[in-house]
Amino acid sequence: MQPATACASSGLTIPWLRRCSSLRVKCSTSQRAHCASTSTADTAEPIEPIEPIDPIETDPEPDPEPFKLKPLPYPFNALEPHMSKETVEYHWERHHRGHVDSLNAIIQGTEFAEMELENMVLTSYNEGNPLPFFVHASQVWNHDFFWETMKPGGGGNPSGVLKYLIERDFGSLDELAKEIQNAALTQFGSGWVWLAYKAHRLGVGNDINPRPSKKDKRLVVVKTPNAVSPLVWDYYPLLAIDVWEHAYYMDYENRRGDYVSVFLDKLISWDVVSYRLKNAMFRASKREKMEKREMLLDKMKEATLRVKVRPTPKARPKMKRRQY
Amino acid sequence: MALRSVVSRKTLAPALRHYRSLTTFTLPDLPYDYGALEPAISGEIMRLHHQKHHQTYVTNYNKALEQLDAAVSKGDAKGVVQLQSALKFNGGGHVNHSIFWQNLKPVSEGGGEPPHGALGWAIDKDFGSLEALVKKINSEGAALQGSGWVWLALDKEQKILKVETTPNQDPLVTKGVSLVPLLGVDVWEHAYYLQYKNVRPDYLANIWNVINWKYASEVYEKESA
Numbered sequence: 001m002q003p004a005t006a007c008a009s010s011g012l013t014i015p016w017l018r019r020c021s022s023l024r025v026k027c028s029t030s031q032r033a034h035c036a037s038t039s040t041a042d043t044a045e046p047i048e049p050i051e052p053i054d055p056i057e058t059d060p061e062p063d064p065e066p067f068k069l070k071p072l073p074y075p076f077n078a079l080e081p082h083m084s085k086e087t088v089e090y091h092w093e094r095h096h097r098g099h100v101d102s103l104n105a106i107i108q109g110t111e112f113a114e115m116e117l118e119n120m121v122l123t124s125y126n127e128g129n130p131l132p133f134f135v136h137a138s139q140v141w142n143h144d145f146f147w148e149t150m151k152p153g154g155g156g157n158p159s160g161v162l163k164y165l166i167e168r169d170f171g172s173l174d175e176l177a178k179e180i181q182n183a184a185l186t187q188f189g190s191g192w193v194w195l196a197y198k199a200h201r202l203g204v205g206n207d208i209n210p211r212p213s214k215k216d217k218r219l220v221v222v223k224t225p226n227a228v229s230p231l232v233w234d235y236y237p238l239l240a241i242d243v244w245e246h247a248y249y250m251d252y253e254n255r256r257g258d259y260v261s262v263f264l265d266k267l268i269s270w271d272v273v274s275y276r277l278k279n280a281m282f283r284a285s286k287r288e289k290m291e292k293r294e295m296l297l298d299k300m301k302e303a304t305l306r307v308k309v310r311p312t313p314k315a316r317p318k319m320k321r322r323q324y
Numbered sequence: 325m326a327l328r329s330v331v332s333r334k335t336l337a338p339a340l341r342h343y344r345s346l347t348t349f350t351l352p353d354l355p356y357d358y359g360a361l362e363p364a365i366s367g368e369i370m371r372l373h374h375q376k377h378h379q380t381y382v383t384n385y386n387k388a389l390e391q392l393d394a395a396v397s398k399g400d401a402k403g404v405v406q407l408q409s410a411l412k413f414n415g416g417g418h419v420n421h422s423i424f425w426q427n428l429k430p431v432s433e434g435g436g437e438p439p440h441g442a443l444g445w446a447i448d449k450d451f452g453s454l455e456a457l458v459k460k461i462n463s464e465g466a467a468l469q470g471s472g473w474v475w476l477a478l479d480k481e482q483k484i485l486k487v488e489t490t491p492n493q494d495p496l497v498t499k500g501v502s503l504v505p506l507l508g509v510d511v512w513e514h515a516y517y518l519q520y521k522n523v524r525p526d527y528l529a530n531i532w533n534v535i536n537w538k539y540a541s542e543v544y545e546k547e548s549a
Contacts, residue, residue, distance in 0.1 A: 090521055090522065094521065094522045095522055098522065135469055186409075186410075188409065188413040188492050188493065189470055189471045189472075189491065189492035189493075190470040190471045190513075191470075225470065226469055226470035227469070227470075244470075244513065245471070245512065245513035245514050245517060246513050246517060246522060249513060249514060249517045249518065250517070250518065253372055253376060254372065254376040254377050254380065254514060
């Protein structure tokens, strides 16, 4: 409740009045009329003229940090003893933050600053001819994904739809682990190993599957070099293992295989993977419906264009009747 | 006697037809102690780099060579092609690291001494000065994304020195058949992570204290003759 104030012009205490001394607009119309009739223009404080606002100057300054470093979902030491506090701290604080800072430095003030991170990854990949900031955008996305794939006290077994699909597409969880190990050890150099949901049977992005069947929507293990992720191939990533040496060197030295098997046994959060799978299946089926609808609309449009108007019958000379 | 020779020839012939000796490789010894390159490169890194990484490349290369031999004998073209990436990676790793150990020398034995003679003049001619060359190698090394190597190479055909980078364990010849490696700097993370963490530029700045320019000069003089 506003305290009662006195109208500077008339001296009357008017409870609804807030500040009326010079800003007469605060009063309602009736009070304004009251003030106007009782006050003199001389005693009232002159209203300061408002400077015209230059529309260009009010544009906000470009945000120097379009992307912020996402905090970890757990403390640095939460993944001990499988991933040391030191590794997690250096990985997040130096590598992940370094990419965020580099990305911000490059895209600040450009049209990319408005984009969602996933869109930025796809755009900057530029179909195999990556723009200079692709590595930073993609590594930021990859690392966010990586941290969320792990959890303290992780491991165990998958369940539900994920378990069903793993058994259908790989045979068993052990077979999947073997494939992931193989991918990690044959990723020669730095890179990532992924489990992804592949909606289309064909391995080419933007294709429409000509003969859809239930088995097309498969789980696949993929490995990618350096900063690339399977987003660029139109897959839906479900889990990520960072096999850049900085991710495991301090704990496992050169033993990448040991790191990957401990990751699958003790660090992975199958709940998160299941959630991502359900999300992927939903998005894939929605997209399929939309694509079918679009195809149908295109066909209908084509059909209408092809419809021929029946021509008027040609004028024929009347046949002469035989005279009998 | 004649019968025995006939029998032995008959039984030996099939074996001789398919017998092919396979040269396998072994891990070369370092010409200095693991701790001799401190403080530029720590002894722990040198030990792991040599005993674990290089040894793994040698072991896997030998394995790939045996598989290649088997595939070639059987005429398995698909198998031969599938082995190529493993051969390039592990073979390249062995080749590159063998050169790398020669490129380093403890300070007490002359590591870090600037090049004199023909190589020194060639560097001044092609890069302006040794500092300019070092700066170029450092900047290319720091900018290399992921894992790879930075090389000071002699182009035998054009008779000019070049700075090249190769990704992963690709040997220098993949950038040009006439390129001869004089100096190679390993910028894989395993080469510096334990000591320098993610600060690759510091590693590159410090490694020049233990670079063996004498070896580079010898190779240069031999190849440009």
